[in-house]
Amino acid sequence: MTKTKKMILSALFIVLSIILTRLLSFRFSLFGVESIRIGFGTLPIFLSALILGPWYGFMVGALADFFGYWINPMGPFMPHFTLTSGLHGLLPGLVFWYVFKKETNFWSFAFSYLAGALVGVTLTPYFIHTLFGVPYGVLMPPRIVSLSIKFFLYPAIMVILYKRIPQLEKLTHPSI
Numbered sequence: 001m002t003k004t005k006k007m008i009l010s011a012l013f014i015v016l017s018i019i020l021t022r023l024l025s026f027r028f029s030l031f032g033v034e035s036i037r038i039g040f041g042t043l044p045i046f047l048s049a050l051i052l053g054p055w056y057g058f059m060v061g062a063l064a065d066f067f068g069y070w071i072n073p074m075g076p077f078m079p080h081f082t083l084t085s086g087l088h089g090l091l092p093g094l095v096f097w098y099v100f101k102k103e104t105n106f107w108s109f110a111f112s113y114l115a116g117a118l119v120g121v122t123l124t125p126y127f128i129h130t131l132f133g134v135p136y137g138v139l140m141p142p143r144i145v146s147l148s149i150k151f152f153l154y155p156a157i158m159v160i161l162y163k164r165i166p167q168l169e170k171l172t173h174p175s176i
Contacts, residue, residue, distance in 0.1 A: 001171060006052050009171075010060050016044035017064035022072040038146065042088050042120070046113055046154060047161070049093030050102075051171045057089025080127040084119055091115040102172050104162050109155035114147075121147050 021041025045064060049057025065085035069077050092112040100108035125139035162168050 001052075006056060009052060010048060010056055010063075013044040013048040013060045014064045014067065017041050017060065018068040018071060020044065021064065022068045027074070042085075042116070043154060043157065045085065045089040046092055046116065047158070049089045049116070050096050050109070050112065050158070051168065052093075053097055054090050054093025057093035058086040059089070061089035062086035078127070078131065080131070081124065084123045084127070087119040087123070088116040091119060104159075104169060104172060106155045106159050109158040110151055113154045114151060117147050117150065 018041075020039055020043065025039025025041060041064070042061075045057060045061040048060040052060075062082050062085055065082045069082075092115050095115040096102060096108060096112035100112065121140075121143045125136060125143060128134050128139055129136055162172075
């Protein structure tokens, strides 16, 4: 895949992530801070990591958070969350490309997703607690419930996408 095609796909994934995160998510504030967001904004980041690789996954995640903030800000800009969003793309990409060797099945998608999701379950609450003083007891339960649901939901979505859109398999495995 050419660099130009990767850049175009990255831009598409960034826009999809911004729309799904900033416009089509449910947000809940606790102690005056957005503490819980329910949505599918990380799905395009995850997809970019699988198709384009870990570095592009990182860039899509970080840029989606950065541009998303400037389009629809919620409080002051915090680079901590931009890093976390980038890691949502980097870690699944590393696991999928180098541990599972781009094998496209439910479990490779599930454990690749888990690698990035654990960052969101650990780092995001840590940053919110450190920066704003929101207790862990309030932050952790919804994230754990969300992780347990998305651990099965995201890989199922990926399997469906890979079956319904044959071009995805060709993007992931250019030799096919």
